[in-house]
Amino acid sequence: MQYTWNDIEQHVAACTHCPLSRTRCRPVMGRGSHEADLMLIAEAPGGQEDRQGLPFVGNSGEILDSLLQDCGLSREEIYITNIIKCHPPGNRDPKEEEKEACFPYLKYETFLLKPQIIVCLGRVATQRIISPDFKITRQHGTWIRRKNCVLTATYHPSAILRDPSKYEIAKADFCKIVKKRSELKFV
Numbered sequence: 001m002q003y004t005w006n007d008i009e010q011h012v013a014a015c016t017h018c019p020l021s022r023t024r025c026r027p028v029m030g031r032g033s034h035e036a037d038l039m040l041i042a043e044a045p046g047g048q049e050d051r052q053g054l055p056f057v058g059n060s061g062e063i064l065d066s067l068l069q070d071c072g073l074s075r076e077e078i079y080i081t082n083i084i085k086c087h088p089p090g091n092r093d094p095k096e097e098e099k100e101a102c103f104p105y106l107k108y109e110t111f112l113l114k115p116q117i118i119v120c121l122g123r124v125a126t127q128r129i130i131s132p133d134f135k136i137t138r139q140h141g142t143w144i145r146r147k148n149c150v151l152t153a154t155y156h157p158s159a160i161l162r163d164p165s166k167y168e169i170a171k172a173d174f175c176k177i178v179k180k181r182s183e184l185k186f187v
């Protein structure tokens, strides 16, 4: 059976597949254009996102918006989601079993969207999606080709909040992403 965006959203809203469903305020489904060629995958909703049920509405969302704006991108033309849809208490790293329980939702989102470019934000998303050995500090901004899309990774906006010197590095990565996007449009 082929799920629709609406089906996925409803499943996420009612999900009880892991214990985070008992501590979450609201699950956070991905947001953005369902026609986007560019998909950003981050880690998990933070506290603000948990309260509002939307991705990247807190401090790290401001950093993300600024990076997007600096490279001429807007949230409306891309799709942003997380590896897990519920907030881990205290912003701890998601546990393996939580990532596995939530993975089908990300798979459906990716299947429906069929992005040409996937950008992983931060270690947790990158090591789950690209490779467990991937090191952001050494390999950010490099490209990996998979069947129907190319993938890259850069710093998570919350890492930039902790160390603002990473902003320019992430901005350069986003500018490479914009360049890659226009190259892919002409092949």
Ligand code: URA
Pocket (backbone or CB within 6 Å): 028, 042, 043, 044, 045, 046, 049, 054, 055, 056, 057, 060, 061, 082, 158
């Ligand atoms: N951090 C994330 O990884 N995702 C969000 O949606 C917000 C903060």
